[in-house]
Amino acid sequence: MRAEQRSGSLMAAPYTAFLLIFAAYPILFALALVFMQWDLVTTPAFSGFDNVRLLANDGRFWRAVANTFVFLSIHLPLQIASALALALALNRPLAFRSFWRAAFFLPVVISGAVVAILWSNLYATDVGLINGVLVRLGLSPVSWLTNPSTAMPAIAAMVTWKNVGFYVIIYLAGLQYIPRSCKEAIEMEGATTWQRFRYLTLPLLLPQTILVVTLSTINGFQLFIEPYVMTGGGPLRRTYSIVLYLYTNAFAYQKMGYAATIGVALALIIGTVVFIQRRVIGKAEAI
């Protein structure tokens, strides 16, 4: 018994130390940094609520928050609709089923940096593939990433494309749990395909939809490499993301206190938004 105690503590010791150094300390220090000004060179100075006040009045920060909501308002519906549609298409007897699945999942395994570089070329105004296709179809080319009103939608579409395979797998798992007897029962009642989808499939997939909404919201708030590579946050700061602003404050301006404050605010915003989303979706389900 004592031997088990001892080997248990010994075996868990490295991980415990890791959690203290790389999780507990950074969390506490992040909260402390909110009340400090520090450029990494001089000693940290206590600054009271200066960072919080600055953040509350920082137009650039709130611009980034607003941009994220623009991103999410396009990304979330697009992500749910495309993942659901592809999952429904895959959830039937098919030839080459694993090939289709693998094809949809391919962008998920590719680095976000590569996808961003690739898509800035696909979106290029003069030589890009997408405008090439548009011109072929007799349409006029669009300056996707340099027009302030299309830049964020273009990035949102790209992120949807990159992650959809991941959410298809989540929906497919949910679809497999819908009992055959339910499907048969509703068909006996003479329900149309649409009615079956609306009153059987969609409600039963609610847990998966909540998961998709939560994960893609968290993911959306962490948007960084896409604007960093594709637009630098422009045009007119329309694609500036919260993490990009955090990174700039830390790396370019050496404002550790302020950057940490942005990090804490971001965590709070993510927590609040996800909480509200779950309440709203839960309510919608009750009706």
Next chain:
Amino acid sequence: MKMLKRIALYGVLALSALTFIYPFLWMASATLKPLTEIGTLSLFPDHATLDNYRTMWARAPFGRALINSMLVAGTITASVLVFGSISAYAMARLRFRGSSVLNAATMAVLLIPGQLTLIPLYTLIVQLGLIDTYAALILPYVFNATAILMMRQFFLQIPQSLIDSARMDGMGEMRILFTIFWPLSKPVLSIVAIFIFMGSWNEVLWPLLVVREQHIMTLPQLLTVFSLGGGAGSVGVSLASAMVLVIPVVIAYAILQRNFIESMAGSGVKG
């Protein structure tokens, strides 16, 4: 009618598959095209050339970055498997003081967004004098809470009688873990290995913070810096450098496709 529906279904599937695969094919073909042909839609270059690859290789240390990436991702994966399974074993099968606290702390860590701890971790690395070292890239990732929870969950299902009889034979806990638990835990170990390796292989924000020296950079970082800094100079060269990062992943994915999908979808980790 039924036939028509089937044809429509396969048409839609083929079209969607094409939207996911075609951009990568276009990228591969663009790296083989001379500058004058980049704007064309054709997948097959009229005058195929390896110039883009030669230029890319000569302008920035991509070979070195490839080795760095393998070293960093490999070390992190090995550490998460070996050291992670040691603590997961203790948390699952041994009674010791504080084990429930450790469990709760592991769950709590999963709820904290990485951006909250990003800056304090960065200042910690600066103060330890670890900027521009491999240690800066590896240390914050030597354990992984998701991996520990997954391994712990799996270890909980292994029968106690195996442990008891091994102890009777005088085996220590470490030997029980590595000679009895590991062989039984291949499914979970391979899932953890893939998502940890991929996560590390694709990570770019953390390296951008803690590494400025080109020779320590991992592939995604060097690629980003190279393409943004204008080092590439042309689309073909910049895409050629992206290919160095993509080719190993696509080969591994083609071989281990099912494991990849299970692993990355199961862990909730995206690239």
